[in-house]
Amino acid sequence: MAKKKKFGSFAGVFTPSILTILGVIMYLRMGWVVGNAGLFGSLIIVIIAHVISVSTGLSVSSIATDKKVGPGGIYYILSRSMGIPIGGAIGIALYIGTALSIALYLIGFAESFNAYFGLPTDINGLRLSGSVALLVLTIIALISTSIAIKTQLFIFIAIIVSLVSIFLGSTEYMPETVKLVSDENSVPLEVVFAIFFPAVTGFTAGIAMSGDLKDPKKSIPAGTIAAITVGFFVYIALIIFLSFYIDSETLKTDYNILMKIALYTPAVVAGIWGATLSSALGGILGGPRILQAMSVDNITPKIFGKGKGKNNEPVNALFLVFIIALLGVLIGELDVVARIVSMFYLSAYGFINLSFFLESWANPDFQPTFKIKKWIGLIGFAACFGVMFKLDVLAMFASIAIILGIYVWLQRKQIVLMTGDVWLSVWKKIVANGLQRIESKPTETSNHWNPNIILFSGESEHRRYLVELGKTLAGRAGIVTNFKLLLDKSNNSPMPKSDQIVKEEYFEKIGVFARQIKVNNIYKGIEDIASIFGFSGVDPNTIMMGWPKGLEN
Numbered sequence: 001m002a003k004k005k006k007f008g009s010f011a012g013v014f015t016p017s018i019l020t021i022l023g024v025i026m027y028l029r030m031g032w033v034v035g036n037a038g039l040f041g042s043l044i045i046v047i048i049a050h051v052i053s054v055s056t057g058l059s060v061s062s063i064a065t066d067k068k069v070g071p072g073g074i075y076y077i078l079s080r081s082m083g084i085p086i087g088g089a090i091g092i093a094l095y096i097g098t099a100l101s102i103a104l105y106l107i108g109f110a111e112s113f114n115a116y117f118g119l120p121t122d123i124n125g126l127r128l129s130g131s132v133a134l135l136v137l138t139i140i141a142l143i144s145t146s147i148a149i150k151t152q153l154f155i156f157i158a159i160i161v162s163l164v165s166i167f168l169g170s171t172e173y174m175p176e177t178v179k180l181v182s183d184e185n186s187v188p189l190e191v192v193f194a195i196f197f198p199a200v201t202g203f204t205a206g207i208a209m210s211g212d213l214k215d216p217k218k219s220i221p222a223g224t225i226a227a228i229t230v231g232f233f234v235y236i237a238l239i240i241f242l243s244f245y246i247d248s249e250t251l252k253t254d255y256n257i258l259m260k261i262a263l264y265t266p267a268v269v270a271g272i273w274g275a276t277l278s279s280a281l282g283g284i285l286g287g288p289r290i291l292q293a294m295s296v297d298n299i300t301p302k303i304f305g306k307g308k309g310k311n312n313e314p315v316n317a318l319f320l321v322f323i324i325a326l327l328g329v330l331i332g333e334l335d336v337v338a339r340i341v342s343m344f345y346l347s348a349y350g351f352i353n354l355s356f357f358l359e360s361w362a363n364p365d366f367q368p369t370f371k372i373k374k375w376i377g378l379i380g381f382a383a384c385f386g387v388m389f390k391l392d393v394l395a396m397f398a399s400i401a402i403i404l405g406i407y408v409w410l411q412r413k414q415i416v417l418m419t420g421d422v423w424l425s426v427w428k429k430i431v432a433n434g435l436q437r438i439e440s441k442p443t444e445t446s447n448h449w450n451p452n453i454i455l456f457s458g459e460s461e462h463r464r465y466l467v468e469l470g471k472t473l474a475g476r477a478g479i480v481t482n483f484k485l486l487l488d489k490s491n492n493s494p495m496p497k498s499d500q501i502v503k504e505e506y507f508e509k510i511g512v513f514a515r516q517i518k519v520n521n522i523y524k525g526i527e528d529i530a531s532i533f534g535f536s537g538v539d540p541n542t543i544m545m546g547w548p549k550g551l552e553n
Helices: 009-021 024-028 030-064 073-081 084-117 123-143 145-167 189-200 216-245 248-253 257-261 265-296 315-331 334-362 375-391 393-413 422-440 463-474 505-510 522-532 540-544
Strands: 452-456 479-487 513-519
Touching: 009 145, 009 216, 009 265, 024 030, 024 084, 024 189, 024 216, 024 265, 024 334, 030 073, 030 189, 030 216, 030 248, 030 257, 030 334, 030 375, 073 084, 073 265, 073 334, 084 123, 084 265, 084 315, 084 334, 084 393, 123 265, 123 315, 145 216, 145 265, 189 216, 189 334, 189 375, 257 265, 265 315, 315 334, 334 375, 334 393, 334 422, 375 393, 452 463, 463 479, 463 505
Parallel strands: 452 479, 479 513
Antiparallel strands: none
């Protein structure tokens, strides 16, 4: 059997990511952004967008170096650390965002292609050209993933040449004064941000190819951070250049101004077409792999998990991506699709950052080789939902409700993997912190009745009466833990924690914790359990009163 082709940091992560970052928004909307927001407004938009992309990129990179990374990109990474429900909820949001971003890139391609060749640039003209381009790229993806990735290097070179041509271009549109901030005739900054934001989401294109990487734990952090960094400096340089060399009115009204000022126009045309088509191709390659991985885990229908060929290419999943992307292309308006894509990505990125924060804060088993501060995830989470709140409050709550709805649905499906789930660690961390705070308070200052009852009901016929009496004494604020001591003098090894938890509907119904502990001496077992709960001076003989004689033996 032929060995599956694997890729490194540059070809597998950096190149597809940077080609998507330096794509349709840079060529066809960056001038419009600067024209409306001004120099300072554009810089603020780019910086805020990169706070989100950098924090999310760092969070994903750190999580990726903690556990084995398989096919499925961000979905796989999150599902193996946060558990299937949250991983699946974010994975579905990212999948839809990726599929719609394909439409974004192809509508941008159609704008440039139709204008260059004198074809109709109305909405129907863009729909036709975008649909044909989508069909051609889908066929290329079906033929060979390797060929598609190899062509990206030539497109990367074309983008570099086009940028050089732009920076060395004409000065005939140079303004008399530089517009520093937006004015009353400009589009609101939140709208400008929503249209620009898809430009910084391209780093997920490389992560989505995780199953095709030689060393994902090394390639994902290196390629992702490098792509985001390069993209940031290119956008900053382009904003400064556009502000000083082209007047704001021209920037606002002419989407093809970069082609007009370029030293060599065909170079910019090649860059635009190469960037938009390669970005779309990256989505066509990455999106199906997310769906395929979710189908393998029984989240989505199994039919999408089936692959073909030596590389297990997700052909069935590709067809669904094609349909969603085609629906996006038929919208026909780049600005509308850009705003929809922004909301999907912002919601997904917010939960990704929250996932990293919870993982690093609560899970003692979280030991990534790529270490960052946990507050980075918290900043990313706050930035995402702060921006969403400013953009569209209704859309923000709708996206949160959808993701939480998917999460609850997946929880009820009870899909379980042999991997960790951070939520158990979160609850343990909260309880541990609460107990430490209680312990630190002087007991004499407390005037509240918060009993912590340890009950040894055994298997007697009075068991339920004792448990219910304990619960009555504890009230709503107290805790009752019912222990069953298993006497085993022949074996001194401790019982595994998973076996200590007693799952009985009766205990769960009345809110009592039930445990069973194996001991080789009843008296010693009682003393050990009491010490765990912080009780000192407990007399086992008092507890043993009323028990059948000889039990202590």
